[in-house]
Amino acid sequence: MNPAFKQWLNSVCVWIDSTALSQAIQSAAWVVPAVQTVHILAIAALMGSMVMINLRLLGVTGRDQSLAAVSRRFSPVIWWALPVLLVSGIILITGEPARALKNVIFQWKMLMVISAVLITLYFTAPLNKNPAYWDSRGGVGRVVAVVSFALWVGIIFAGRWIAYF
Ligand code: HEM
Numbered sequence: 001m002n003p004a005f006k007q008w009l010n011s012v013c014v015w016i017d018s019t020a021l022s023q024a025i026q027s028a029a030w031v032v033p034a035v036q037t038v039h040i041l042a043i044a045a046l047m048g049s050m051v052m053i054n055l056r057l058l059g060v061t062g063r064d065q066s067l068a069a070v071s072r073r074f075s076p077v078i079w080w081a082l083p084v085l086l087v088s089g090i091i092l093i094t095g096e097p098a099r100a101l102k103n104v105i106f107q108w109k110m111l112m113v114i115s116a117v118l119i120t121l122y123f124t125a126p127l128n129k130n131p132a133y134w135d136s137r138g139g140v141g142r143v144v145a146v147v148s149f150a151l152w153v154g155i156i157f158a159g160r161w162i163a164y165f
Contacts, residue, residue, distance in 0.1 A: 001104075009101055009102060010098075010102070012097070012101065013097040013098040013101055013102060016093070016094060016097040017097055017098070019094070021094055022094050022095060022097070025091065025094055025095035026095055026096075031091075031095065032092065032095055032096075035088050035091045035092055035095075036088075036092065038084065038088045039084075039085060039088040039089065039092065042081040042084040042085045042088065043081075043085070043156065043159075045077050045080075045081045046077065046078050046081035046082070046085070046152075047152060047156070048077070049074035049075065049077040049078050049081075050074075050078060050120075050148065050149075050152050051149075052070060052073075052074045053070060053071055053074050053075065053078075053123075054145040054148055054149050055145075056070040056071075057123070057134065057141050057142070057144065057145040058142055058145045058146075059142075066131060067127065067131075067134055067135070068127055068131035068132075071123075071124060071127050075120070075124050078120060082117065099162070100162060103162050103165055104165070105158050105161045105162050105165045106158070106162050108158055109155055109158035109159060109162070112151050112154050112155045112158065113155055115151055116148065116151040116152055116155060119144060119147060119148050119151065120148065122144065123144055123148070
């Protein structure tokens with residue numbers, strides 16, 4: 001890592017750590033487990049919906065419903081879960097900034113979150129305009145499903161790995 005960036009990141013962590021909010025989170029032992037519970041509930045909702053959409057895109061399940069119908073039903077759950085994950089994640093960072101921000105696995109996790117959001121948009125945006133869009137794309141849809149699956153699972157793995165790296 002670039003030494004100037006490392007130093008800047010360190011001063012950001014020291015500053016966050018000194019704020020009243022961080023001190024309050026650190027002094028109430030129940031806050032982190034409670035916020036982690038919210039984070040995990042949002043992960044469960046997001047992953048369940050992601051699996052339903054991607055299995056339909058792969059043609060494995062839900063073939064009695066159109067892809068557009070499956071996406072209409074499940075993608076709002078993904079868009080509702082993401083802000084919950086963002087806010088709960090920020091609270092966890094505020095309580096222990098150096099643990100996440102300085103951790104390269106956390107940095108990879110954020111890159112994967114951005115990539116997973118972009119691929120979800122790439123899948124849903126054309127479908128909203130043309131419900132039959134992916135029917136004519138054959139293999140591309142399957143590649144999107146596999147990459148999306150891999151990214152979301154990679155995010156879960158990275159999320160757990162932060163604690164051990
Ligand atoms: C949107 C921005 C997000 C931020 C800022 C964020 C931040 C965090 C932080 C700070 C932790 C605590 C890590 C530790 O100290 O051990 C964490 C845990 C975790 N995150 Fe996220 N996260 C975000 C999104 C996601 C998403 C989208 C997923 C998966 C779909 C995810 C999955 C996990 C998992 C599995 C854990 C471990 C939970 C545990 O063991 O208690 N996160 N996250």
